[in-house]
Amino acid sequence: MNGEEKVRMTVDIYGTQYKLVSRSSPSYIKRVVAVVNDQMHRIANGSPRLDLPKIAVLAAVNMADEWTRMQEQIDHSQEQKRQLDKALADMSAAGELLEQLQQELTEERERLSEVAAERDDLQARKEALEAREAELAKELEALTEHKQAIESEFSQTAERLDRQLALQAELESKLAAELERAREFEGRNAEQAREAERMTLLLLEGEQQREELEARLAEQRAEQERQRAELESRLAAELAAQERQRAEFEGKLSAEKDERERQRAELEELLTAELEAQERQRAEFESKLAAEQAEQERQRAELESRLAAKLEEHERERAEFESKLS
Incomplete structure (x- = not known):
């Protein structure tokens, strides 16, 4: 409904008619009236001797107590939600850091793959040089x-x-012999000359x-x-x-091996x-989370103890009040 529109309606609270004016919806007003009626009937059933004003006061006290406890629970839930959001933010940051580390690890693996490829290339070149050396040996x-040859x-x-x-030496020797013979027979025969x-x-x-x-x-030879x-x-x-x-x-x-x-x-x-940093952060996070959980448990126990004390005190005051009223 529009916040400027007012609702006028007559309600019955513990047998009495009341005219209410509110900016809330009729269904909401009926739920509120039902809660008040329930509280008053419960008090009346528990203490039949109480008159209407006392029943109304005790109902208001009970509803105020329930509202206070609900408000404390809401505050506690909001605090837990803030702590949980903080823990989730820390976990998200840790996840981002882990993802970054995984990316760096992937890059390093790619670099190692490139180095391995270069090593294989160098090995192939070495084998080619050895083959060339064998050819040169052949x-x-x-x-x-x-x-x-x-x-x-x-x-x-x-x-x-x-x-x-x-x-030739033999021919020269024969020639010399022939020349000697030719000189001997030089004048003898022209044919011999x-x-x-x-x-x-x-x-x-x-x-x-x-x-x-x-x-x-x-x-x-040259x-x-x-x-x-x-x-x-x-x-x-x-x-x-x-x-x-x-x-x-x-x-x-x-050099490449050293590199x-x-x-x-x-x-x-x-x-x-x-x-090590991740382990340290995880240990710190777990320690912090355990400390926060312990603190939450302590606060919850303290709250329960305080609520129990308040309820006990409230019961005692109500008993005293009922005793006085009686």
């Missing part, structure tokens, strides 16, 4: 075999040259062939030396590059500190 073996060919060429030189000239040409041709063969042999030097230089460069890459890889792997260990130690330290 190439080195092939180059060594090629070098041995060249040396064998060089040895065979040297043997052929030695045989040719021996043959021509033969001697032919032998001289053969000797000159053999000398020229020997020089060409020696030049070719020198060129082959080429073999150049190839061997180039091969050794290439092998040395490859080995140096492999050593440098392996050293860099081992250094990086060691992972440091991050893991920091994470464990952080988690330990957070868990």
Whole structure:
């Protein structure tokens, strides 16, 4: 109903008609009247000798007592509600902190996953370097075999040259013998002179062939030396590059391992500190909650004791009052 509208109604309270004016609804007025009637009838049934004013006073006292107790219970309930709201707020803050810690833990796990992926990548690179090293070893073996083949060919060429030189020496010896014979028979036969000239040409041709063969042999030796030097230089460069890459890889792997260990130690330290803080907060919260519950129990016991004392005092006063009225 509108707060400005007044309700006028006649009610019956303990057999007497009363006209009431109120801004409350008729149903509410009827409930209030029913409570008053109930209180007065209960007092009258308990003390039949009391007259109407005394019954009304005692009913008012009882209703005031009930209202006071209800108000105290309401205040106590509101205080409990405030404490419960505070406890819920503390639990909510603890939950937010736990959620934050879980998020940080998830981030750290993701970082560890990334580190593990990098470690796998480095392991793959290491395996690739080892495979490359094996390939270079095979190439080195092939180059060594090629070098041995060249040396064998060089040895065979040297043997052929030695045989040719021996043959040339034999030819020179024969030529010298023929020249000697030609000088002996120089005046004897022109044909022998021509033969001697032919032998001289053969000797000159053999000398020229020997020089060409020696030049070719020198060129082959120089080429073999150049190839061997180039091969050794290439092998040395490859080995140096492999050593440098392996050293860099081992250094990086060691640094990343140290970094992972440091991050893991920091994470464990952080988690330990957070868990200890959570345990400490939980213990403080439980201790505080237990203290609040104990305080509530103490207040409730004190309130019950006070209510019991008040009720006892009220009963005693009512008994005295009824005794006086009697």
